[in-house]
Amino acid sequence: MKVAIFFGSKSDTESMKKAAAVLKEFGVEYKAFVISAHRAGELLRQTVSQVEADGFEVIIAGAGLAAALPGVVAGMTTLPVIGVPLECVSEKSNGLGGMDALLSIVQMPPQIPVATVGIGNAKNAAYLAVQILSIKYPELKEKLLAFRKKLADDAKAAKDIEL
Numbered sequence: 001m002k003v004a005i006f007f008g009s010k011s012d013t014e015s016m017k018k019a020a021a022v023l024k025e026f027g028v029e030y031k032a033f034v035i036s037a038h039r040a041g042e043l044l045r046q047t048v049s050q051v052e053a054d055g056f057e058v059i060i061a062g063a064g065l066a067a068a069l070p071g072v073v074a075g076m077t078t079l080p081v082i083g084v085p086l087e088c089v090s091e092k093s094n095g096l097g098g099m100d101a102l103l104s105i106v107q108m109p110p111q112i113p114v115a116t117v118g119i120g121n122a123k124n125a126a127y128l129a130v131q132i133l134s135i136k137y138p139e140l141k142e143k144l145l146a147f148r149k150k151l152a153d154d155a156k157a158a159k160d161i162e163l
Contacts, residue, residue, distance in 0.1 A: 085106075
């Protein structure tokens with residue numbers, strides 16, 4: 001059970017750490033790579049090939065602005081790719097709050113899909129990766145079912161609240 005996490009800039013590290021934390025919680029091995037699709041295309045291609053050769057089964061790719069990274073990665077592999085649109089927090093950003101990244105990732109051309117989560121929601125990308133892997137790994141499915149049961153139990157316990 002291995003997930004590769006890609007993102008295009010070191011400035012995205014804090015956002016993408018949230019995906020790593022979820023994977024760690026479920027005992028899923030992961031490795032992170034900071035590689036720009038625009039500045040290091042050949043390095044990205046080599047790394048995606050190596051990820052496949054090393055037995056990774058799902059890729060999470062976070063990107064802001066034009067957000068090409070998830071789509072470029074998806075074009076290089078048949079592994080499932082989950083895109084995380086990120087809000088650019090640079091003072092040079094265009095101020096679109098991540099909507100540009102969301103639309104860029106979700107509007108992939110036909111035949112090369114990228115599953116897409118909400119803006120900045122790297123945690124959901126990791127939960128989706130866990131769900132995908134749980135199809136193959138019964139022990140992970142048990143952890144996921146226990147997690148979901150706890151969510152339901154917590155919601156049930158919180159339903160009656162006194163104001």
